Amino acid sequence: MRFVLLLTSLMILLTSCKSTEEFSGFSYDPPDVTDTTDKELTPQYKRVIGTGEPTVWVSNMFDGARLNDFYAKNDSLFEVYIRPENAPINNSPWYAFKIWSDTLRSAKIKINYQDATHRYVPKLHRPDSLGSVTLSDYEELAFEYDSTDGTAVIELELSEAPLYVSAQPLQTTSDLMEDLESRNIVGHDFVKHKRAGLSKKGREIMELEITEVAPDQKAPVLAIVGRQHPPEVTGYLASLSFLEELTSDTELAEQFRNTFVVKAFPMINPDGVDLGHWRHNAGGIDLNRDWENFNQPETRVVRDALSRLKDHDRRIMFYAIDFHSTNENLFYPINEEVKTTPDNITQKWIPLIKENNADVEFTVEEFDTSSPIAKNWFYHTFGIDAVTYEVDDRLETDRLDEISRSAARSLMQLLLEEWHHKNLDN
Ligand SMILES: [Zn+2]
Known part of the structure; x- marks a missing residue:
């Protein structure tokens, strides 16, 4: 009996190691996608x-x-x-x-x-x-x-x-600041924006911090990243609607800002966006396969900005969202069996999103944590749960805005409850 148990755990161990070592790309990825050293670009002549x-x-x-x-x-x-x-x-x-x-x-x-x-x-x-x-x-x-x-x-x-x-509405780097202003995301005392660092071609990678927590107060952190893939405009717009809800004057948003710190990087591939790329940065690389090797400046900028929170005595990384688009509304949570702290936030959040948007189809596909993508970096670095949040390419903009805002409200509620539970347990 004991032998069988040992054998089983050994097998689990072997399987998990194997998947970590052998990840070489998803079914839709081109070969060598995990080699993230610079690849040559074919220039687009401006004319x-x-x-x-x-x-x-x-x-x-x-x-x-x-x-x-x-x-x-x-x-x-x-x-x-x-x-x-x-x-x-x-x-x-x-x-x-x-x-x-x-x-x-x-x-x-x-x-x-x-x-x-x-x-x-x-x-x-x-x-x-x-x-x-x-x-x-x-x-x-x-x-x-x-x-x-x-x-x-x-x-x-x-x-x-x-x-x-x-292919989609044009949403370039010069639109970003304008949109943050017109959506009333910036311009509050509780929102700071700064340049987190520079892209390969020297474009700004913007970081927003949203919080009303005092600097000496212990607080959990919600991280948001987006626009790793330039054409994924619906996911980007969803992230802006999300931030709009987090910065709104509702009682829930105020309570959230008084408890949580939000760190957001809404456009981490500004070169790809402005250069009209299909997927890569100016190093010719899919940034969302570079979260293990960090060969590209854009992933390094975000890693360095957030890694500081790892040993911070008053900030606790709590949950992370990476916004994308695909041909359906789709969530990629971390496998339910993987223990995260807090645990299964995504599995608790999705039913709330579905309940509030009963007319919309959402697909859920859980993954292991072996691939070198943003979500898995959050898990491996902080032990937290995180999600890849994919928005349908064809989702109409008003509907997209409503869904994203309701998703932001249910997440704020959920994260507040999780944080209070955690403090009660301690
Ligand atoms: Zn994507």
Whole structure:
């Protein structure tokens, strides 16, 4: 009997070691994804290209743009070429370009991807005379998908006034501060923002601290990271709605801020975002596979900012969320069997989110802690529970905002209860 028990525990030990040593990427990852030393980028040349007579023009000369080439196929069909920053790469082909014509005309535009097939529903917006645009200005375009070559064709009414076509609403580094202001996230005494460090190309990685806890008071910390993957705009917008709720003037938010410290890094891949990347940073690397080796400056910046809390005598890391997007609303919790402190926060939180949003589908897929992703770094470093929070690419922005805010409210409630329990137990 004793022998059997020993053998069982030995087997468990072997299995867990094995998975730690052998993680080489998820099913959708390209080979060598865990080698996070710099890989070469294929440059995107910034330019305006005109073709045909009368001429149709395109431009990629703005932040977030991705367009590599442009041709006229015939009088009415044009082709836009979209290439990734480097390959192999996951199939999340981001595109964003500006298009106009010397004359009023309609034109079919085929979007042709290298190393990928069409994924994101095209969005159209026309900036007003001041160049400003809000989320509600984006309209989804009808498109014809060709499954033989993975292209999509859209039809546009062109004029001299430029139209913008993009895979998702453009949300670049210059929008971040503006959005934090317009959403009333910054501008309170209890919100501090600073530069946590710099990206590979010298862009700011912003850190927000939200709290009304006195410096000498013992307090738990909620960490939020996001936008490791540039095209994952719905997850990014969800993180901003989340922060909006945490900084609101509700009684719950006030109570939360009087108990908790929030450390948020809403855009940790600013180079990838502004350079119109499909997934990687300017080192050509998937940042969410670099949380073990820390070969990239962006992951190091966040690691260094948060590692300080490890031996802090008044701050206790408590829970962490990493915001992403995919083709469904999906939570990746840490396996329920893995003991964390506090334990199974995600497993307690998800039913509350489901209950408050009964009309929305949420998928839950638990994982072990072997992969070099942000969530697992939080677990391995602090022993806490954490979640990868994936938002549906196609989730409409108003609904996204409501769900995210209600998720923020249920989490604040839950974390407050967990913290009080912990203090009662002690
Ligand atoms: Zn992602």
